[in-house]
Amino acid sequence: MPTETIPDFEFAAGQTVDELTVAYETYGEFTGENAVLVCHALTGSQHVADSPDGTAGQGHGWWRDVVGPGKAIDTTEYFVVCANVPGSCYGTDGPPAEGPDGERWGTEFPPVTVGDWTRSQRRLLDELGVGRLHAVVGGSVGGMNALDWAHRYPDDVRRVAAVATAARLDAQCLGMNAVARRAIRGDPNWNGGDYYGGEHPTRGLALARQLGHLMYLSKDSMADKFGRRTAGREAGGDAFPTDPAGAFFPYRDVESYLDYQADKFVERFDANSYLYLVRAMDDYDLAAGYDSDADALAAFPGEALALSFTGDWHFTVEQSEALADALRDGAADVAHHVVESDHGHDAFLVEPESVGPPLADFLADGVDGRSVTDTRDDARDDYAPVHNSLFSG
Incomplete structure (x- = not known):
């Protein structure tokens, strides 16, 4: 399991650790402009795709039907990086890791935020020699992580795909x-x-x-x-x-x-x-320190895809549309792609036939991708929405 040591990492809570170990996996070959960062969900790991030597405690990559050779995020075309976030337990430092005194950190580990995840990923990519990213893709709280890239490092990423996510959690x-x-x-x-x-x-x-x-x-x-x-x-x-x-x-x-x-x-x-x-995840609020979500995203000049699922009540279609509207108010080109699904929030993990085509086309051609549809009144009507039946069998 590859790891990188990041020196003098300061958490948003104000605490600094002399060294932060970050576990990660890479897939494909880096050509200078083809790097795609995939942000994992709450209890996921860096093991996003199947590989001979990567397990991270899991037998198969958690998005193995979406990431891999010839798949939506094609590792023969893109250099894919996935890093385990600080606070987790799959190789990146967190409560179960050994602290400076040789004992487990436990609850003495600094509190972590989504912003800490983003900054640790930026530092990791610096160590790997990766500058500007072709894209950041994430689902659920990983989608919040992807949005934080658009906010925190707007010039470091061309395209952002926020899947089954929102600008913040609701009260329920x-x-x-x-x-x-x-x-x-x-x-x-x-x-x-x-x-x-x-x-x-x-x-x-x-x-x-x-x-x-x-x-x-x-x-x-x-x-x-x-x-x-x-x-x-x-x-x-x-x-x-x-x-x-x-x-x-x-x-x-x-x-x-x-x-x-x-x-x-x-x-x-x-x-x-x-x-x-x-x-x-609870703490994340895209508009924190700004007047609105639109203000927080105003500096992002790239392209963005919000992808939501009709049966998802954890992060609803309405929340995704509000996010797309916030992006539209800025400099970004935006599409909100809605998938008809009864699978709930898990749809982004269990319906590769629905997630894959719009993601693949967005990575290749941005919001003009062939299977990328949009909810706007003036959206193109020459492409049908993605339904399970179109990619089954």
């Missing part, structure tokens, strides 16, 4: 994230964040992740996938034992799914890192 998502953090901190094994020598707060982390999964799915997708069906095994297990009266009632498919996802997640992720990254 803020509230649900607050409950998720309380689940972790309420686990007795959390121990104020100092648990690395003993039992980890797996039950609290499992509950937090289950709440996250409910945010990522839509009502329609949950109805289709689970309905009210009863699972074929008993409830509980070691993580969530049932009460005697509860044993009278059915253990449903949706519960089984959430338990399975939680069991997998606690094996690969760190509870403190989850707290840190969720706080960074």
Whole structure:
């Protein structure tokens, strides 16, 4: 796993570390003007595409159907960089990493912001000899990271693709994230964040992740996938034992799914890192320090693609349209591409047939790309919207 050490890194909270280790992966060959930075989502890693030597704790690249040879982000054409963000647990420094005293940082690690992620990526790219980027692409909170590039380094990137994201979280998502953090901190094994020598707060982390999964799915997708069906095994297990009266009632498919996802997640992720990254997402506000989102993006002269999904209530189509409007008020050329989907927020990960074509065409030709549609009244009408049926089979 490649890493780079960044000296004297100052966090937005004011703390400086002598060295910040950043884990990253690259794909393809750098030709000077073909670099594409991919920003991962909340619990993703630098392992964005399949490669012989990259795992980052995950067997396959998390966007392997979108990034790779001959795929939408074609690694035979682009030099793709993906870096694990500060605060995470996949090789970049965060709470589980070793601190200056030789012990795990725990909650002594500096608070992190999306801006810290962006600045660490800029410093990493400097070390790799990459100047101006052809594009930055990110989904979910990775989309916020991509937007922060347009705001913070407007002359360093030609094109920005913000997928399934928004300028900030709304109150409902803020509230649900607050409950998720309380689940972790309420686990007795959390121990104020100092648990690395003993039992980890797996039950609290499992509950937090289950709440996250409910945010990522839509009502329609949950109805289709689970309905009210009863699972074929008993409830509980070691993580969530049932009460005697509860044993009278059915253990449903949706519960089984959430338990399975939680069991997998606690094996690969760190509870403190989850707290840190969720706080960074909650804190992000594109307009912070400005009069509006448009003012924050006014200096970006490139091209931007906002890509949203109709079934996503975590980051809605309306939020994406507001973001596109903010970009239109500035110097950027903008398209807001809407995908009809019932998959909810997870659509950007599970529908490569919907995400791939507009991304590929945007990277190649900007907002004039063949399959890039726009919601504006004066948008081109000679290209049909992307629906699953167009790229299935």
